[in-house]
Amino acid sequence: MTSEPARPRAATIHDVARAAGVSRGTVSRVINGEPxxxxxxxxxxxxxxxxxxxxxxxxxxxxxxxxxxxxALIVHEPHxxxxxxxxxxxxxxxxxxxxxxxxYQLVTLIIDSTRDSDRVAEYLRGGFVDGVIIISARALDPIxxxxxxxxxxxxxxxxxxxxxxxxxxxxxxVAAARSITERLVATGxxxxxxxxxxxxxxxxxxxxxxxxxxxxxxxDPELVVEFPLYSHSAGIEGMRQLLERAPDIDGVFxxxxxxxxxxxxxxxxxGKTVPDDLGVVGFDDSAWALRCQPALSTxxxxxxxxxxxAAQLVLDxxxxxxxxxxxxxxxxxxxxxxxx
Amino acid sequence: MTSEPARPRAATIHDVARAAGVSRGTVSRVINGEPxxxxxxxxxxxxxxxxxxxxxxxxxxxxxxxxxxxxALIVHEPHxxxxxxxxxxxxxxxxxxxxxxxxYQLVTLIIDSTRDSDRVAEYLRGGFVDGVIIISARALDPIxxxxxxxxxxxxxxxxxxxxxxxxxxxxxxVAAARSITERLVATGxxxxxxxxxxxxxxxxxxxxxxxxxxxxxxxDPELVVEFPLYSHSAGIEGMRQLLERAPDIDGVFxxxxxxxxxxxxxxxxxGKTVPDDLGVVGFDDSAWALRCQPALSTxxxxxxxxxxxAAQLVLDxxxxxxxxxxxxxxxxxxxxxxxx
DNA sequence: TCAAAACCTGTGAACGTTCCCAGTACACCG
DNA sequence: CGGTGTACTGGGAACGTTCACAGGTTTTGA
Numbered sequence: 001m002t003s004e005p006a007r008p009r010a011a012t013i014h015d016v017a018r019a020a021g022v023s024r025g026t027v028s029r030v031i032n033g034e035p036x037x038x039x040x041x042x043x044x045x046x047x048x049x050x051x052x053x054x055x056x057x058x059x060x061x062x063x064x065x066x067x068x069x070x071x072a073l074i075v076h077e078p079h080x081x082x083x084x085x086x087x088x089x090x091x092x093x094x095x096x097x098x099x100x101x102x103x104y105q106l107v108t109l110i111i112d113s114t115r116d117s118d119r120v121a122e123y124l125r126g127g128f129v130d131g132v133i134i135i136s137a138r139a140l141d142p143i144x145x146x147x148x149x150x151x152x153x154x155x156x157x158x159x160x161x162x163x164x165x166x167x168x169x170x171x172x173x174v175a176a177a178r179s180i181t182e183r184l185v186a187t188g189x190x191x192x193x194x195x196x197x198x199x200x201x202x203x204x205x206x207x208x209x210x211x212x213x214x215x216x217x218x219x220d221p222e223l224v225v226e227f228p229l230y231s232h233s234a235g236i237e238g239m240r241q242l243l244e245r246a247p248d249i250d251g252v253f254x255x256x257x258x259x260x261x262x263x264x265x266x267x268x269x270x271g272k273t274v275p276d277d278l279g280v281v282g283f284d285d286s287a288w289a290l291r292c293q294p295a296l297s298t299x300x301x302x303x304x305x306x307x308x309x310a311a312q313l314v315l316d317x318x319x320x321x322x323x324x325x326x327x328x329x330x331x332x333x334x335x336x337x338x339x340x
Numbered sequence: 341m342t343s344e345p346a347r348p349r350a351a352t353i354h355d356v357a358r359a360a361g362v363s364r365g366t367v368s369r370v371i372n373g374e375p376x377x378x379x380x381x382x383x384x385x386x387x388x389x390x391x392x393x394x395x396x397x398x399x400x401x402x403x404x405x406x407x408x409x410x411x412a413l414i415v416h417e418p419h420x421x422x423x424x425x426x427x428x429x430x431x432x433x434x435x436x437x438x439x440x441x442x443x444y445q446l447v448t449l450i451i452d453s454t455r456d457s458d459r460v461a462e463y464l465r466g467g468f469v470d471g472v473i474i475i476s477a478r479a480l481d482p483i484x485x486x487x488x489x490x491x492x493x494x495x496x497x498x499x500x501x502x503x504x505x506x507x508x509x510x511x512x513x514v515a516a517a518r519s520i521t522e523r524l525v526a527t528g529x530x531x532x533x534x535x536x537x538x539x540x541x542x543x544x545x546x547x548x549x550x551x552x553x554x555x556x557x558x559x560d561p562e563l564v565v566e567f568p569l570y571s572h573s574a575g576i577e578g579m580r581q582l583l584e585r586a587p588d589i590d591g592v593f594x595x596x597x598x599x600x601x602x603x604x605x606x607x608x609x610x611g612k613t614v615p616d617d618l619g620v621v622g623f624d625d626s627a628w629a630l631r632c633q634p635a636l637s638t639x640x641x642x643x644x645x646x647x648x649x650a651a652q653l654v655l656d657x658x659x660x661x662x663x664x665x666x667x668x669x670x671x672x673x674x675x676x677x678x679x680x
Numbered sequence: 681t682c683a684a685a686a687c688c689t690g691t692g693a694a695c696g697t698t699c700c701c702a703g704t705a706c707a708c709c710g
Numbered sequence: 711c712g713g714t715g716t717a718c719t720g721g722g723a724a725c726g727t728t729c730a731c732a733g734g735t736t737t738t739g740a
Contacts, residue, residue: 010465012696023720028698036718058466059408060696062399063725070468096450105463108448110436123445125350126398128410232631265633291572293605352726363690368728376688400726403695 011052020048031056062127070105071314072129074120074143076136087284087303088135091157094307095133102315104130111143121146131314133157136201153317155310159202159327167317168327169309173203176299176332177210180281181253183297184340185214189251189279193223195238195263197230197255204230207255207283223249230255235262243270251279251340257288260296264339268293279340294338302330351392360388371396402467410445411654412469414460414483416476427624427643428475431497434647435473442655444470451483461486471654473497476541493657495650499542499667507657508667509649513543516639516672517550520621521593523637524680525554529591529619533563535578535603537570537595544570547595547623563589570595575602583610591619591680597628600636604679608633619680634678642670 017027022041029037030045037045048054062068073095075088092108099106107129109120120143124132131153134144147154148163156168184192194211198204212219225241227234235254239262242249254260260282267274274280274294282289285300309328357367362381369377370385377385388394402408413435415428432448439446447469449460460483464472471493474484487494488503496508524532534551538544552559565581567574575594579602582589594600600622607614614620614634622629625640649668 013698014696024697025699025720026718029719032698036716038718041718055462055465057403057696058463058468059399059402060725061698063397063403063696063727064698066725068399070463092450093452096452096456100452100456100459103459105459105468106450108450110432110446110448112433112436112440116436116440119440119443119445122395123398123410125395128398128445232627261631268633291601293608353728354726364727365690365729366688369689372728376686378688381688397726400695401728403697403726404728406695 010057011054012057013054015052016045016048016054019052020044066127067130068128069103070107070129071099071311072124072132073106073108074111074132074134075108076111076141087286087301087306090303091135091307091310094304095311096307097304098308098311098315104315114142117142124152125150130318131155133310133314134160153314155313155317156327157306157310166327167313169306169313170327170329171301171306171332172329173206174210174213176283176334177207177253177255178214179210179332180283180297180299180334181211181214183334183336184251184253184279184281185218187279187340189340190218191220191223191246191249192218192251192253193220193225193242193246193249194253195225195227195235195242195255195259197227197234197259199226200228204255211253220246222246227259230258232258232262235259235264236266237262239263239266243267243272249278252281254280254282257282257284257286257292257296257298260298260339261288261292264292264296275338275340281340285335289335289337292339297337297340298335300333300335302332305330350397351394352397353394355392356385356388356394359392360384406467407470408468409443410447410469411439411651412460412464412472413446413448414451414472414474415448416451416481427626427641427646430643431475431647431650434644435651436647437644438648438651438655444655454482457482464492465490470658471495473650473654474500493654495653495657496667497646497650506667507653509646509653510542510667510669511641511646511672512669513546514550514553516623516674517547517593517595518554519550519672520623520637520639520674521551521554523674523676524591524593524619524621525558527619527680529680530558531560531563531586531589532558532591532593533560533565533582533586533589534593535565535567535575535582535595535599537567537574537599539566540568544595551593562586567599570598572598572602575599575604576606577602579603579606583607583612589618592621594620594622597622597624597626597632597636597638600638600679601628601632604632604636615678615680621680625675629675629677632679637677637680638675640673640675642672645670 013024013027017024020027022045026037026041027045030042073092096106111117111120132147133155134147135157144160144163148166154166156166159168159170160166192215194208196204196208223242223246225238227238235258238259242252252263254263260280263280264274267278272278282296282298285298289296289298309330353364353367357364360367362385366377366381367385370382413432436446451457451460464487472487473495474487475497484500484503488506494506496506499508499510500506532555534548536544536548563582563586565578567578575598578599582592592603594603600620603620604614607618612618622636622638625638629636629638649670
């Protein structure tokens with residue numbers, strides 16, 4: 001008793017009950033909006049709550065109800081980081097909007113190391129959250145596997161490689177890549193190259209597939225260069241290689257806006273003008289796209305809707321037994337600006 | 341009993357105790373690494389935990405111990421969003437690193453509306469977290485006030501306007517701005533302007549103050565333009581105004597890299613070469629800085645360390661009574677590249 | 681050799697809720 | 711007017727932990 005901490009004991013449901021002159025049970029019913037409470041009792045409880053400054057203790061509530069009112073959003077730091085993936089911030093906002101509407105609290109967890117992986121898995125198992133949204137999981141991801149194993153309501157943003165029977169939302173990368181490549185061809189380009197990347201992820205693979213489909217007989221494997229990441233430097237180097245291999249190249253599909261921006265830098269240095277000498281298109285419709293000189297034609301990702309749909313998918317699973325097994329693909333659109 | 345959910349009841353401490361042939365108390369002692377447990381008992385409990393797949397129920401633990409092992413990081417969405425502020429992602433990683441080390445779980449909360457504000461305040465009060473880190477709070481921020489009022493361990497990143505006696509970390513914006521401006525002057529610039537912004541925040545105000553200090557008698561209020569946000573478009577427009585007001589201008593301090601990038605775009609359009617005609621410097625050392633043509637001289641913010649220090653500040657407060665009242669300013673450095 | 685200290689263990693009582701059941705009061709209906 | 715249903719209320723029992731305490735055994739020290 002000597003070193004009692006400064007924080008005073010919070011008011012409990014008992015204090016409210018005493019102040020209102022009713023029982024615990026009645027207070028609980030008022031708090032949870034249940035029927036069978038007389039108007040007088042309800043009013044007394046409500047004013048008592050304000051009077052004593054009561055706020056429900058979530059730990060106690062969770063313990064009893066076995067739910068937490070929170071949903072986790074898991075971001076894998078290397079390679080999908082806030083800094084690198086321009087859409088993550090927007091996805092997050094979309095998710096937050098839907099959950100907030102349903103009175104769920106979104107908690108964002110960052111996985112930066114295997115150490116984090118373990119702790120996050122424990123956190124999920126510990127009953128802190130009622131569901132989980134996972135962004136850009138990679139194959140053999142330990143968290144994705146843990147989630148699948150424990151059967152907690154979950155949704156993936158981006159088709160999860162390897163794991164079956166799980167809910168996800170994503171975009172149709174094949175169709176989007178095909179669509180923007182077709183428009184590039186429609187403007188008269190005949191020697192079209194691609195700076196591909198992230199071929200170890202479905203997004204990267206699918207964009208390449210769509211590109212090839214669209215070109216048909218015009219496709220020349222010599223005009224495809226590959227890089228591990230969707231990075232600006234990949235664009236600089238990729239464009240350099242393409243110019244070297246094919247000086248007559250007249251179109252480029254960069255698999256991300258950052259790559260396209262890098263390609264434009266190389267082209268400027270090389271004295272090529274865009275879109276006169278070459279048409280350049282990107283993917284993402286991120287902040288890069290408008291910043292480029294000239295403004296970039298690109299594929300718009302419905303990032304906010306991806307986040308919203310993922311949240312909805314999780315909410316749907318909560319409290320239901322039949323889990324929606326398969327995923328949803330959202331539509332993309334081509335934004336035609338000045339670079340092609 | 342008819343609609344028993346699919347999720348099986350998790351193993352409890354009782355199950356472990358039974359499997360290990362010891363009592364609840366002993367299991368609890370093992371889990372919490374307390375002394376006074378015989379080696380045999382410890383071994384038995386440890387293998388029993390694996391056997392029954394026990395994971396502690398955090399709700400029950402929180403209820404009893406009144407702590408959660410989690411710390412909140414609050415981001416205000418409009419104006420400090422992931423997308424706009426290039427440092428936020430890095431701050432977040434720094435924070436996560438320190439907390440992870442101390443076995444605390446970081447949960448990121450996003451405040452997007454007043455509705456969110458209320459729910460987050462309730463969340464904090466509900467005992468979900470043991471401490472809170474708040475990024476770039478503005479004056480009269482409801483969450484900041486709630487946190488101050490409830491006396492939960494807290495730290496601010498960025499000097500909080502209005503609220504007194506609270507722990508914070510930040511950078512010395514005045515000194516940093518003075519330092520980079522001085523170097524600009526040292527290269528022979530005499531007509532130096534500034535594109536200022538966010539003057540309603542301490543960061544914006546202080547950068548302007550440092551600029552003025554460094555210039556001394558060279559300072560000309562005519563060469564300062566102001567904008568509300570640290571945005572690229574502010575740079576475009578600000579540079580245009582400066583060129584109009586003073587065609588003989590030979591140096592510009594942009595109050596952020598995004599602004600500097602915008603200024604460079606305007607200068608390119610106007611046919612000015614950098615750094616020959618004008619020297620341009622920015623602030624942040626963000627991804628923009630390297631992307632610029634030419635690469636931007638700028639002030640490097642120790643974003644990761646800011647995050648780490650804030651986390652440490654909160655950890656220090658947990659369990660202690662004497663709250664460190666004042667803040668810490670971290671050192672910045674000037675990164676000299678090609679733009680000045 | 682014996683008291684005191686150190687080590688180890690089990691048990692009861694919380695922590696603050698919600699849920700369920702029993703019980704009361706009143707209204708309605710035949 | 712008795713029975714049945716509906717509206718409302720109170721209180722016991724749990725949820726899964728931790729903590730304090732009591733009791734037992736072993737070691738230590740004079």
